[in-house]
Amino acid sequence: MVRRLLSLAVISGLLAVTPVIGATAGTRQRTVCNVDMTATISPGLNLIERDQTLKGTGTADGCTGSTVTSATLILRARGHASCFSGTATGGALVTWDTGEESRIKVDLDVSQGILQGTVVSWLFAGEPVPGDLTIQPLQGDCFFRPVTKARAFGTITIG
Numbered sequence: 001m002v003r004r005l006l007s008l009a010v011i012s013g014l015l016a017v018t019p020v021i022g023a024t025a026g027t028r029q030r031t032v033c034n035v036d037m038t039a040t041i042s043p044g045l046n047l048i049e050r051d052q053t054l055k056g057t058g059t060a061d062g063c064t065g066s067t068v069t070s071a072t073l074i075l076r077a078r079g080h081a082s083c084f085s086g087t088a089t090g091g092a093l094v095t096w097d098t099g100e101e102s103r104i105k106v107d108l109d110v111s112q113g114i115l116q117g118t119v120v121s122w123l124f125a126g127e128p129v130p131g132d133l134t135i136q137p138l139q140g141d142c143f144f145r146p147v148t149k150a151r152a153f154g155t156i157t158i159g
Contacts, residue, residue: 030158030159031064031157031158032155033070033155034153035059035155036153042055044145046142046143051080052086056073068098073092075092077089077106091104102121104120104129106129132155
C-alpha cells in the first residue's frame with residue numbers, strides 16, 4: 001500500500017541510476033546498482049488522489065557489470081496520486097563516478113506498482129530502466145498524516 005504509493009516519488013529517481021556501460025549497437029550489458037534515495041512529496045500522499053510534486057536526491061553504489069561503480073541522483077516528478085492509486089511522470093539526472101551524466105524519463109502506475117523508465121539522453125541513451133525498491137515513509141503514515149517524506153532503497157538493473 002504505502003510501498004506502491006511512495007514508489008511514485010522515489011522509484012522514479014532511483015531507477016535512473018543503473019545504465020548499460022560500454023554497450024554497442026546490438027549488444028547489451030546488464031548493470032546492477034544498489035540505490036538509496038530520500039524524497040519529499042508535496043502536498044503529501046493520503047487516501048485521496050490529488051496532484052503531487054516529488055523532489056529527491058540519493059546515491060547509487062556497488063554497481064557491477066560495467067565500468068561505472070557509483071552515482072549521485074536528483075529526481076523531479078509530478079503526478080496525481082494517493083497512497084493506493086495514481087500515476088506520475090518525472091525525470092532524473094544521474095551523475096556517474098566517471099563524470100558522465102544520464103537523463104532518465106520515468107512513468108509510474110501507482111495502482112499497479114509498475115515502473116517503466118528510459119534513459120533519454122547522454123550516457124546510455126535509449127536503455128530501459130526498470131527496478132524494484134523498498135519504500136519507507138519517513139514523515140506521515142497515509143491515514144492520519146500525509147506522507148511528505150520517504151526513503152527508497154533496493155537494487156536496480158539496466159539492460
